[in-house]
Amino acid sequence: xxxxxxxxxxxxxxxxxxxxxxxxxxxxxxxxxxxxxxxxxxxxxxxxxxxxxxxxxxxxxxxxxxxxxxxxxxxxxxxxxxxxxxxxxxxxxxxxxxxxxxxxxxxxxxxxxxxxxxxxxxxxxxxxxxxxxxxxxxxxxxxxxxxxxxxxxxxxxxxxxxxxxxxxxxxxxxxxxxxxxxxxxxxxxxxxxxxxxxxxxxxxxxxxxxxxxxxxxxxxxxxxxxxxxxxxxxxxxxxxxxxxxxxxxxxxxxxxxxxxxxxxxxxxxxxxxxxxxxxxxxxxxxxxxxxxxxxxxxxxxxxxxxxxxxxxxxxxxxxxxxxxxxxxxxxxxxxxxxxxxxxxxxxxxxxxxxxxxxxxxxxxxxxxxxxxxxxxxxxxxxxxxxx
Numbered sequence: 001x002x003x004x005x006x007x008x009x010x011x012x013x014x015x016x017x018x019x020x021x022x023x024x025x026x027x028x029x030x031x032x033x034x035x036x037x038x039x040x041x042x043x044x045x046x047x048x049x050x051x052x053x054x055x056x057x058x059x060x061x062x063x064x065x066x067x068x069x070x071x072x073x074x075x076x077x078x079x080x081x082x083x084x085x086x087x088x089x090x091x092x093x094x095x096x097x098x099x100x101x102x103x104x105x106x107x108x109x110x111x112x113x114x115x116x117x118x119x120x121x122x123x124x125x126x127x128x129x130x131x132x133x134x135x136x137x138x139x140x141x142x143x144x145x146x147x148x149x150x151x152x153x154x155x156x157x158x159x160x161x162x163x164x165x166x167x168x169x170x171x172x173x174x175x176x177x178x179x180x181x182x183x184x185x186x187x188x189x190x191x192x193x194x195x196x197x198x199x200x201x202x203x204x205x206x207x208x209x210x211x212x213x214x215x216x217x218x219x220x221x222x223x224x225x226x227x228x229x230x231x232x233x234x235x236x237x238x239x240x241x242x243x244x245x246x247x248x249x250x251x252x253x254x255x256x257x258x259x260x261x262x263x264x265x266x267x268x269x270x271x272x273x274x275x276x277x278x279x280x281x282x283x284x285x286x287x288x289x290x291x292x293x294x295x296x297x298x299x300x301x302x303x304x305x306x307x308x309x310x311x312x313x314x315x316x317x318x319x320x321x322x323x324x325x326x327x328x329x330x331x332x333x334x335x336x337x338x339x340x341x342x343x344x345x346x347x348x349x350x351x352x353x354x355x356x357x358x359x360x361x362x363x364x365x366x367x368x369x370x371x372x373x374x375x376x377x378x379x380x381x382x383x384x385x386x387x
Contacts, residue, residue, distance in 0.1 A: 002038055010039075112379035114362060116336045119176035123157070126169035126203065133157075135179070149203050159186040165204045174198040175217070178336025180312070187211060187224050189231065192313050194218035195333040196252065205229065218250040220313055223265075238292045239270045241281065248309050254329075258292040260284060261309040271297045315358035321350045328386075335362040339384040346375065346386070 002010065006029055009022045029035055121133040125141065133139060133152065141150045143163065150159045150171070157173065163186065175181050175193045182192040186204045189211075193199060197217025205211045212232040223231045225244025233240040235251035238258045245265020251258040260269060268281030269290050282299040284290045289304040308318045317334060319327055325347045328339045334357045341347055355365055366384065369375040376387045 114337060114366075114379045114384065115382055116178055116362060119178065119336065121176065121179060121181055122174050124172040124174070126171060133181075135181070156182045156184060158184045159203060161186045161188065161204075163204045165202075165206065168202045168206060168209075169204070170200050171203055172198060172200040176336065177333050185211075185213075187226065187229075187231075189224045190222040192220040194220075194312055195336070215249060215251055217252055218248070218312075220246070220248045220310055222246050234272060236292075237272050237294055237297075239272050239281075240267055241270070242267045247284075248306075250309075256294060258294060259309075260290040260292075261304060261306050262286050262288055262290070263306045263310065269299050271299075273297070311354075312357075316354060316356050319351055319353040321352065323347070324349050324351060327351060327353065331362065331365065335365075337362055337384060338382075339386065341386045343375075343386055 006026070009026050030039055121135070122130050123133055124130045131139065131141075135155055137152055139152045140148055143149050147163055148160055149163055150157055152158075173181070173183055173193065175195060175197050177196045180192070180194055182190065183199070183201075184190050185201055191199060191201075191213075194217060197215070197219055199216075199219060200214040202211075202213075207229075209229070210232050211226070211229050212234065215233055215235040221231075221233070221242075223242050223244050223246070227243055231242045231244075233242075233249065235249050236253060236255075236258045238251065238260075240247075240249065240260055242265065245267060246263040247265070247267055248261040248263070249258070250261075260267065262284045264286050266286070267284050267290075269284060269292065270281040271292070282290060282301070284301060287303055287306060288301050289309070290299055290301045292299050305320075308320055311318050312334075317330060319330075325341065328341055331337070332339055362384075366377060370377065378385045378387070
C-alpha cells in the first residue's frame, strides 16, 4: 500500500504540479527496493484509470481494470517494465512515465473487428459415422441391441461401464480450436480435452487387457486405479503408462516436444519405438515435468509448478518465461484465430502472463498488448498481423 503522503506526491506529479522538494521526497522513497514494486503497481493502476477516462467503452475498460487488479503483478513484467523502471532515480523514472503519456500509447490503433471461427466438436463412431456435438446438447449413442453406450451430461460425455463387448470398438472425440470438452470413459477415468485435441478410445475396455487410448493435442487425465489393467496413452511417439494418477499431457503434432506434467501418483515414459519388454521406462515423480524430444528420442525431467500447466482446465492460461511465438500459438488454439507475427525480434522475447480465456475476449488480450507494451498489430481479412 502506498503511504498517504507518497500517494499525494505521486498524484501531484501525474498532474504535473510537483515541486523540487516533492521530487526529493519521492527520490528517497523510491530508492528503497521494496517500494519499487509498490510504485510499479500504483503507476500501472493510474495508467488503467487514465485509459478508462479516455476510452468511449467505459464498461469494457472497467472490466479490464478489474482483471488487471486480479492479475496483480503477473503480466509481462520482463519485457516492457524492465525498460521503463530500470533506473533508480525518481526523476528518470518519472520522465519515462511522462513520455508514455505524451506519446499517447493508450490510443487504439485498430478499429477492425476480429471474428473468431466457430467449429464444431465431433465424435467418430466405430462404424465410421461422424456426429456433431453441441456443448448444450444431450445426445445418446446406443448399440444394436438398444443399450445406451454413451450419453451427454452437460459439457461432458459419459460412457456406460456396464456394457459388455467381445472386441474393442473405438470412438474418436475431436475438439476444435476455441473449445474445450471432457469425457468419462467406461472405467471411470476422467479426461479433460484442451482446444485442438482429439482422443481415440474404446467404448468399453476388455477384461484382461490393458486400457489403452491415443491422444493428439493436450489433455488432463484423472485415471481410475486398476492394478490388473494398466492405463496406457500413446501420444506423439511417447507411451505413458499409469495405474491411477493425475497428470497433464501436451502432445500437439506441430510441437517439437511432448510434455507430461505429473500432479500426483506415478507414471513411466517410454518412446513408442522402444518395444523392449524389460524396459521399465523413465519414472516421473509428482511435481515434475517430463519432456520427450521427438527428434532425439530422449526424455528429461524437471521440477515445476504443476498448476501453471493445468490451469487451462478452469479457463486460465498461464505463461512463465514463455517465448512470444509459443504464446501466439496458444492464443490461436484457445480463441480459434490466426495470428501472423512479422516482428522477428519480438518472437525471441519471453514473457510472464495469464489470461482468463472464459472471461477475456481476444480483443481484450490484443488491446492489452497494444496499450501497455506498444505491440502494434492490424486486423486484415480476419487475421491478426503483428508488425
